[in-house]
Amino acid sequence: MNRRIAIEPAKAYRLMNHGPTVIVTSHHGGRSNIMSAAWSMPLDFNPPKVAVVIDKSTYTRGLIEASGEFVLNIPSRALARLTVDVGNESGADVDKFAANGIVVGAGSVVRAPLVEGCLAWLECRLIPEPHIQQTYDLFLGEVVAAWADPAVFDGAHWTMEEGGKRSIHYVAGGHFFETGDAFDVGAP
Amino acid sequence: MNRRIAIEPAKAYRLMNHGPTVIVTSHHGGRSNIMSAAWSMPLDFNPPKVAVVIDKSTYTRGLIEASGEFVLNIPSRALARLTVDVGNESGADVDKFAANGIVVGAGSVVRAPLVEGCLAWLECRLIPEPHIQQTYDLFLGEVVAAWADPAVFDGAHWTMEEGGKRSIHYVAGGHFFETGDAFDVGAP
Numbered sequence: 018m019n020r021r022i023a024i025e026p027a028k029a030y031r032l033m034n035h036g037p038t039v040i041v042t043s044h045h046g047g048r049s050n051i052m053s054a055a056w057s058m059p060l061d062f063n064p065p066k067v068a069v070v071i072d073k074s075t076y077t078r079g080l081i082e083a084s085g086e087f088v089l090n091i092p093s094r095a096l097a098r099l100t101v102d103v104g105n106e107s108g109a110d111v112d113k114f115a116a117n118g119i120v121v122g123a124g125s126v127v128r129a130p131l132v133e134g135c136l137a138w139l140e141c142r143l144i145p146e147p148h149i150q151q152t153y154d155l156f157l158g159e160v161v162a163a164w165a166d167p168a169v170f171d172g173a174h175w176t177m178e179e180g181g182k183r184s185i186h187y188v189a190g191g192h193f194f195e196t197g198d199a200f201d202v203g204a205p
Numbered sequence: 206m207n208r209r210i211a212i213e214p215a216k217a218y219r220l221m222n223h224g225p226t227v228i229v230t231s232h233h234g235g236r237s238n239i240m241s242a243a244w245s246m247p248l249d250f251n252p253p254k255v256a257v258v259i260d261k262s263t264y265t266r267g268l269i270e271a272s273g274e275f276v277l278n279i280p281s282r283a284l285a286r287l288t289v290d291v292g293n294e295s296g297a298d299v300d301k302f303a304a305n306g307i308v309v310g311a312g313s314v315v316r317a318p319l320v321e322g323c324l325a326w327l328e329c330r331l332i333p334e335p336h337i338q339q340t341y342d343l344f345l346g347e348v349v350a351a352w353a354d355p356a357v358f359d360g361a362h363w364t365m366e367e368g369g370k371r372s373i374h375y376v377a378g379g380h381f382f383e384t385g386d387a388f389d390v391g392a393p
Binding site: 031056195 | 377
């Protein structure tokens, strides 16, 4: 498992603030699963919360509803192909970890695994809201632990640089944008 | 107002799929307002829906709740300074359009204005969900019309290129990432 540093709760929103595509991992009853999700966002600062859309057709959804837990993993460009592939297979049919040779590590609070090679990881506890889960496939979670690769996040800020690891933003098909150049417009 | 093309409902999610920062405009009772929102995402394909976090402290929130309408505007890097500024002023204190010299155009369905110089615009009708609005500041909307600048979106795909107009991804303070290089990993 790659090196990782713990991120304090008040800074965890920054891992997702720029809108990267995420990989969702889940675990229940001895089964783990992995899927990609283009639709996620932070929902609150501290305690940090997140929102993510999990379709009814997914195997992940049953694992999250049964365990009350999930992890949002933020992949780098090197994992873009995997991000597409795990979004198009179903954990009901195949063990996607074995089929794709995915290496995982353990989180500190939840049992869903952390995907090796990602840039950051948010361990989440489901905030049960059955009406919006059923009506909109919308799932809310409280971030109970957060981690980042110190090569790209210094504990408070992203340090992604040209030619280095970058997060990714899914469009459609096999098409993505890479997270681009950082810039600063000065203090608010 | 810049040139714009109508985007068919089934393609509207692509305007936000990559997680850009948005500017929220609203209008009610003769008053318009404008604020920025880092936390938004698509929620469904067709009819397209969106989710956005609108804090209780904002003047925008009252206008949206009263009118049942809002617009998500997707700014380019040229509007990054404005995006920070309208996120730090309150429409309760100042007419932010006049104070910032903001040029607007009219939408086709909702009365909230479209901000000149943006790359795309999603006219939305609020889907009332009082519990999550109150508890999480989370607002859902159905996209009732969508528009894009044909210089950067061809009706189905973003065509943003190096050196041209790019969407932006807010981090914190005055800090952003630009939407970076497009890449393709092949068919799913």
